[in-house]
Amino acid sequence: MFENLVRHIQKFVALNEEEQIILRSYVKFEKIKKKQYLLQEGQFCHANWFIVKGCLRSYTLKENGNKQMVQFAIENWWLTDYFSFEQKKPSKLFIQTVEDCELISIDDRTSEDLFAKIPQLERYFRLILQKSYAASLMRLQYMFNLSPEERFHHFNENFPSFIQRVPQYMLASYLGFTPEFLSKIRAKMADS
Amino acid sequence: MFENLVRHIQKFVALNEEEQIILRSYVKFEKIKKKQYLLQEGQFCHANWFIVKGCLRSYTLKENGNKQMVQFAIENWWLTDYFSFEQKKPSKLFIQTVEDCELISIDDRTSEDLFAKIPQLERYFRLILQKSYAASLMRLQYMFNLSPEERFHHFNENFPSFIQRVPQYMLASYLGFTPEFLSKIRAKMADS
DNA sequence: TGATTTTCTTAATCATGATTAAGTTTTTTT
């Protein structure tokens, strides 16, 4: 389990035996069943979760009570609420397991210590954040430049494995339209 | 000019005299008139610009030839195309001055060197990226959860100074609607 | 296995904001 994390980190920076041992002492291992909550609105988010196996999602509650998908995360992704970190305010997010999960987490209250001991990790997270930020801006571009229908086709082509993994209503919300509209698109696709 | 950058960095990490001198040798100073391009589609983006004074914007060209605003940046913000860095591919962005600007830039081909000499800067950029990423996710939330009209009012309340600083057609595009619709909103506001 | 909850589908109606096109105002250039 821990090896998955180390392997991922080593794609970005070197990490020797000694450093691995230090890192291990700072992380927490969790196995969690489907549909459990890691974080709920109003709580403070102190963990940054690395997905060894499974799938997480984050969402917010809209005024009308609907859930608005914010992010999905699968193997080798990190998920947390950076906004809550930044602002030192209770989170507006729900973070929930979509599948049974194996997770590794780092507590943000000890991470400064950890970075001091292993400066390479500071670099690792800088690179991860750079990647995440770029991806987030790209998603914004899709929102602006593509119609809902085009967004679905684009997602379909680029992340086909996701389609089977997550319920369609979550996907619809993630792409910014209603489940009813997604049904319509699929009906149209079956025609042709 | 350089002092502005140092002051900003020191909000996040400490930076002694010696480090300041090293940093200075890695940056480039530029004064640029309004409406000039720092980057155009197809070029490789190697600079990360810090705005000492003025305003930048980035946009993409849509299929129909319209410009889609991606980001604004004003004093004490950094702007670049991280996506182009990541992918080592030519940029799809245009980066342009909206006002006369005073800029400081770092070249990404020398920044690894710089971070090795001043590890604090690695930390500084991690924190900046964390902030930027959180802001970008927040903007996505506004796209999902607010109507175009609500987005305008929200922006109006939270960034009133921006409204006077940038042309309305840029703002409309940034918020994801047409300039015609923005006129409509303003007409409605003048009524009541 | 049957019962219940969750997820997905279909179809009619409706509202928002895009598009088009013309005209006005403001800013920039010469």
Added chain:
DNA sequence: AAAAAAACTTAATCATGATTAAGAAAATCA
């Protein structure tokens, strides 16, 4: 100061995708 370009406004028409409501299918539970 005049001419040209850039930015903004108004109004009519139109299309996309939301909403509503009902029912079907699939997954989960007891």
